[in-house]
Amino acid sequence: MTRIATGLALALLVLATVRWAPLWVFWTGLGLVTLLAAHELRELLERLERPSWPWLTYAGSLALTLSFLAPEQAPLPVLTALVILAFLRALVSRAEPQRGADRIVGTMLPVLYVGLLAGHVGGLLAIEPPRVRETGEDLLILALVIVYVGDTTAYYGGRLFGRHPLAPRISPAKTWEGALANLAGSVGGALLGPFWFFQALSWQHAVALGLLVGTAGILGDLSESLLKRAAAVKDSGGLLPGHGGVLDRIDSLLLAGPVLFWYHRWVLGG
Numbered sequence: 001m002t003r004i005a006t007g008l009a010l011a012l013l014v015l016a017t018v019r020w021a022p023l024w025v026f027w028t029g030l031g032l033v034t035l036l037a038a039h040e041l042r043e044l045l046e047r048l049e050r051p052s053w054p055w056l057t058y059a060g061s062l063a064l065t066l067s068f069l070a071p072e073q074a075p076l077p078v079l080t081a082l083v084i085l086a087f088l089r090a091l092v093s094r095a096e097p098q099r100g101a102d103r104i105v106g107t108m109l110p111v112l113y114v115g116l117l118a119g120h121v122g123g124l125l126a127i128e129p130p131r132v133r134e135t136g137e138d139l140l141i142l143a144l145v146i147v148y149v150g151d152t153t154a155y156y157g158g159r160l161f162g163r164h165p166l167a168p169r170i171s172p173a174k175t176w177e178g179a180l181a182n183l184a185g186s187v188g189g190a191l192l193g194p195f196w197f198f199q200a201l202s203w204q205h206a207v208a209l210g211l212l213v214g215t216a217g218i219l220g221d222l223s224e225s226l227l228k229r230a231a232a233v234k235d236s237g238g239l240l241p242g243h244g245g246v247l248d249r250i251d252s253l254l255l256a257g258p259v260l261f262w263y264h265r266w267v268l269g270g
Contacts, residue, residue: 052106061115068123121257149189157181171225186214220255
């Protein structure tokens with residue numbers, strides 16, 4: 001029940017923020033989530049002996065996420081500058097080259113995994129579609145609904161019907177049955193769009209997005225599980241009752257958001 005209550009409360013809070021709050025509230029919240037998730041990943045990497053430069057990890061992750069306020073131009077220059085800064089910091093360090101290389105990895109992975117991918121999620125809200133009528137709000141809500149419904153059906157489908165392990169070396173509790181339930185729930189969540197809040201989206205695109213975004217969500221979950229398994233921890237943190245850390249809550253969305261972002265750019269937006 002704790003998991004359900006926490007998940008539902010978070011989902012309602014985020015949906016309300018996207019739909020009714022001023023833009024600065026959304027971006028402030030996304031920036032805070034980015035910093036918390038980058039911190040949790042930084043601690044995981046320290047357990048793997050990949051320490052970071054904290055100031056560059058936090059500032060870089062936040063800067064890259066917020067650069068998607070202007071997704072047409074800003075992210076690439078910001079990312080380029082961060083890569084250069086990481087290597088410059090290693091070059092001026094008095095540590096051994098191996099230590100400097102470890103710190104580059106420990107610094108840039110949170111920037112890329114959290115900052116860049118979370119920026120794509122926020123970038124959905126910043127999209128100005130040239131040829132179709134949907135808004136960035138509709139796109140972002142679609143991503144949230146697909147991921148939330150998919151995660152929920154995967155959890156209960158896996159518990160009820162799970163028999164065959166999906167990735168036993170990475171996450172022994174996940175099953176193929178749970179993954180199939182995830183995809184079914186993701187397609188169902190996507191179809192809520194054209195029949196409810198996103199009527200400009202055709203049902204064919206909704207089905208395609210349910211499958212693509214749902215698959216990306218599964219891979220996002222497994223990707224974080226890989227890092228946690230390597231670091232020998234169960235959760236990335238303990239901030240959210242029943243869910244673990246912030247990174248545990250957004251891991252599926254971190255890969256699902258970019259899939260929807262680029263699907264819009266290459267398919268829906270022409």
